[in-house]
Amino acid sequence: MPRRSRLLIAALALAALAWLLFAAAERALALAQRFLQLPAWLQWTLGSALALFALAGLAVLWWILRPRRARRAVAAPDRGTLERRIDQLQTRGADTGTLAAELGELDRRRGEARVYVALFGEISTGKSTLIRALAPQAATASDVRGGTTRQVLHVDSGLPDGRPLTLADVPGSREAGGEARETLAREEALRAHVVVYVCAGDLTRTQAQEVRWLAEFGKPLLVVLNKADQWSETELAQLLERLRRQTAGDAAGVVAVSAGGSERFQRALPDGGVEQVERQRKPAIDALWKALARLSSPGAEGLEAQRERAVLAGLHERVGTLETQTRAAEAERIVRRYAQRAVIGAMAAIAPGSDLVIQGALATALTRELAKLYGVPVSDVQIDDFLRQARLTLRTGSSLVLAIAGNALKAFPGLGTLGGGVLHAFAYALIFDSLGRALAASLAERESLDQEDAADKLKALLADGSGARMKELATLTLDAWKEKASQ
Numbered sequence: 001m002p003r004r005s006r007l008l009i010a011a012l013a014l015a016a017l018a019w020l021l022f023a024a025a026e027r028a029l030a031l032a033q034r035f036l037q038l039p040a041w042l043q044w045t046l047g048s049a050l051a052l053f054a055l056a057g058l059a060v061l062w063w064i065l066r067p068r069r070a071r072r073a074v075a076a077p078d079r080g081t082l083e084r085r086i087d088q089l090q091t092r093g094a095d096t097g098t099l100a101a102e103l104g105e106l107d108r109r110r111g112e113a114r115v116y117v118a119l120f121g122e123i124s125t126g127k128s129t130l131i132r133a134l135a136p137q138a139a140t141a142s143d144v145r146g147g148t149t150r151q152v153l154h155v156d157s158g159l160p161d162g163r164p165l166t167l168a169d170v171p172g173s174r175e176a177g178g179e180a181r182e183t184l185a186r187e188e189a190l191r192a193h194v195v196v197y198v199c200a201g202d203l204t205r206t207q208a209q210e211v212r213w214l215a216e217f218g219k220p221l222l223v224v225l226n227k228a229d230q231w232s233e234t235e236l237a238q239l240l241e242r243l244r245r246q247t248a249g250d251a252a253g254v255v256a257v258s259a260g261g262s263e264r265f266q267r268a269l270p271d272g273g274v275e276q277v278e279r280q281r282k283p284a285i286d287a288l289w290k291a292l293a294r295l296s297s298p299g300a301e302g303l304e305a306q307r308e309r310a311v312l313a314g315l316h317e318r319v320g321t322l323e324t325q326t327r328a329a330e331a332e333r334i335v336r337r338y339a340q341r342a343v344i345g346a347m348a349a350i351a352p353g354s355d356l357v358i359q360g361a362l363a364t365a366l367t368r369e370l371a372k373l374y375g376v377p378v379s380d381v382q383i384d385d386f387l388r389q390a391r392l393t394l395r396t397g398s399s400l401v402l403a404i405a406g407n408a409l410k411a412f413p414g415l416g417t418l419g420g421g422v423l424h425a426f427a428y429a430l431i432f433d434s435l436g437r438a439l440a441a442s443l444a445e446r447e448s449l450d451q452e453d454a455a456d457k458l459k460a461l462l463a464d465g466s467g468a469r470m471k472e473l474a475t476l477t478l479d480a481w482k483e484k485a486s487q
Contacts, residue, residue, distance in 0.1 A: 076309045076310075076312040076313035076316060077312060077316050078312075079103070079312060082103075082312060082315055082316065082319060083103070085319050085323070086099050086100065086319060089319070089322055089323060089326060092326055092330070093326075094322055094325075094326045096322070098318075099315060099318060099319060099322070102187075102311065102314075102315055102318075103315070105191065106191075106308060106311050106312075109191065109307075110300075110304060110308075112300070113299075113300045113301065114164050114165070114166050114300055115163070115164070115165055115166070115193045115194065115296045115299065115300050115303065116166045116168060116191065116192040116193050116194075116307075117165060117166070117167050117168065117192055117193065117194045117195075117196060117292065117296070118167075118168040118170055118188050118189045118191070118192035118194075118195050118196070119131060119167065119168065119169055119170065119196045119198055120170055120173075120185060120189045120195055120196065120197050120198070120210075120214065121172060121173070121197055121198035121199055121207075121210075122172050122173050122199070122206075122207060123171075123172030123173070124172065124200070125172070125198045125199055125200045125226055126198065126200065126226040126227060126259045127169055127170075127172065127198050128169055129226075129259040129260065130198060130224070130226060130257070130259040130285070130288075131153075131155055131167055131169045132259075133257075133259045133260055133283035133285050134155075134157055134167055134285065134288070134289075135155045135156070135157035135167055137155075151171070151181075151184065152168055152169070152170050152171075152184055152185070152188045153168070153169040154166055154167070154168055154169075155167045155168075155169065159289065159292060159293050159296070160289055160293065161293060163293075163296070163299075165292070165296070168188050168191075168192060170184065170185035170188045170189065171184055171185045172185070173185060173186075173210060186314075187314060189214060190217060190310040190311050190313070190314040191307070191310075191311055192219070192307070193219065193220070193296065193300060193303040193304075193306075193307050194219065194220045194221075194222065194292065194295050194296055194303070195214050195219060195220070195221050195222070196222045196223075196224050196288075196292075197210070197211055197214060197221065197222070197223050197224065197251070198224050198226050199223065199224070199225060199226070199243075200225070200226050200227050201225075201239070202239065202242060202243070202246075203243065203246050203247070208246055208247075211223065211246075211247055211250050211251065212250055214250075215249075215250035215251065217306075217309065217310035217313060217314075218306050218309065218310070219303070219306045219307060219310055220252050220295040220296075220303070220306075221250065221251050221252055222251060222252055222253050222254075222255065222288075222291050222292070222295060223243060223247050223251040223253070223254045223255075224254075224255055224256075224257055224288060225239065225240065225243060225254065225255070225256040225257070226257055226258070226259055227258060227259070228256035228257060228258050228284070229258040229281075229284070236256060239256075240254055240256055252291075252295060253291050253294075253295075255287040255288055255290075255291050256287065257283070257284060257285045257287060257288045258281070258283060258284040258285075259283050259285070260281040260282055260283030260284075324444070327373055327374060327444070328440070328444070330373055331370060331373060331374075331436070331440040331444075334366070334369055334370060334373065334436065334440075335366070335370075335432070335433055335436030335437055335440065336433075336476070338362055338365070338366045338432050338436060339428075339429045339432040339433045339436070339473070339476060340429075340476055340480065341362055341432075342359060342362055342428040342429060342431070342432040343425045343426075343428055343429045343476060343477055343480045344480055344484075345359055345362065345428070346424050346425040346427075346428040347424075347425050347480065347481070347484055359428070360387070362432070363387050363390070363432075363435065364383055364387065366432065366435065366436055366439075367383050367386065367387065367439060368383065370436065370439050370440050370443060371443060371449065373440075373443075374440070374443040374444060374447070375447075376443050376447060376448055376449060378449050382449050382451075383449075385451060386439075386449060386451050386454065389451050389455050390435060390454075390455065390458060393455055393458055393459060393462075394431060394462075397459070397462055397463075401427050401430060401431065401462055402423065402427055404430065404462075404463075404465035404470075405423055405426045405427040405430055406423060422477060422481055425477050425480065425481070426473065426474065426477045429473045429476055429477050430462070430473055431462070433461075433469065433473055434458055434461035434462045435458055437457075437461055438454050438455075438457035438458040438460075438461055439454050439457075439458075441457055442454040442457055
């Protein structure tokens with residue numbers, strides 16, 4: 001385009017802009033003049049409304065542009081509290097060996113005064129190859145298949161300035177059927193002083209969730225983009241920028257590396273043939289070394305508080321899971337014991353007909369024992385109200401309970417021909433098993449005696465006549481019947 005034409009277009013654009021500014025100014029003055037002609041009360045009303053709109057707009061703008069706060073690390077209980085909970089679990093018969101071993105490992109690493117770095121990430125992102133690049137003497141295996149690493153591998157290495165470093169190669173996440181290995185990887189990530197999250201491209205939703213989970217523990221976290229040599233400079237710069245936006249506020253930095261490793265390709269020969277060639281690619285990991293040196297500069301002692309908090313927070317979750325499992329197992333034993341007592345009581349009845357009103361003393365004792373197990377305080381009035389509601393449920397569903405009991409007994413040769421006494425006893429076993437399971441599930445979920453919730457669960461369990469539960473109840477009834485017959 002000729003220079004004269006460009007100048008003409010620029011002049012026209014400036015004239016149009018000046019005209020727009022003039023028109024806007026004229027319109028603003030006209031509005032201001034009209035505003036000043038309004039009554040005083042209306043001026044104050046409109047002025048207040050405009051001020052509120054302006055403040056709201058500024059607040060939204062600040063919210064969008066404000067700097068993100070540093071993520072607050074997850075809270076962790078003190079060690080003494082955890083040890084007491086572990087001791088209580090042990091006295092209740094739970095297997096606490098792995099929990100005690102975790103505390104022992106926490107102390108052992110503290111005594112070593114070495115910085116531990118865990119390489120975490122999905123399978124096939126090149127973690128093992130990156131370990132070999134960081135520690136050439138390491139004998140970590142890797143191949144083209146995902147999920148090569150099956151256990152946690154520790155490799156001694158050192159920073160360029162001579163400081164010792166221990167690298168942990170952990171199993172990759174998101175491997176089909178690799179849930180147990182993923183648990184090992186997460187536990188090792190919590191034990192490390194520094195975590196390196198390795199990826200090979202844009203973060204997927206699950207990868208972003210993993211980064212956020214790691215960041216919640218407040219330890220130094222570095223995102224490493226591996227296999228950087230497969231992109232052009234422009235593509236790599238754009239990818240790094242997207243990763244920085246994705247991990248803003250979570251990761252302490254994002255760097256790109258190429259772990260190297262072997263590559264296979266075909267080479268044409270002068271005689272027209274083809275040969276398979278395998279060669280080693282030189283790693284490019286200087287950026288990673290610099291980032292590790294920066295993140296580990298406080299040393300093991302300076303990073304120990306964050307590492308200990310992460311380990312204790314992880315232990316808190318594991319102890320909580322074991323406490324839930326232990327309570328559930330204890331609740332199962334309590335319910336079975338009371339179902340057995342109900343069967344024995346039903347067999348001792350003089351006229352065991354179709355009356356399915358719960359044996360009051362046993363039901364009260366069952367409710368109290370389950371509430372105590374789950375640490376839920378209950379009063380006599382609450383128990384009476386709950387059992388009254390349960391009785392109504394049982395009266396309206398008595399025919400269903402008897403039908404389910406009869407069908408279940410027919411599946412066991414010998415039981416179905418023993419008469420109404422066995423049917424009555426089996427019905428009581430079904431009632432107490434359903435009542436106990438419903439109450440235990442409600443107490444665990446609601447942490448209170450929620451009558452409506454427990455009643456809904458009771459109805460569902462009473463109507464369920466399939467599965468292994470019927471077999472267990474029939475076996476319990478048969479054992480009680482044999483014991484009575486032998487007396």
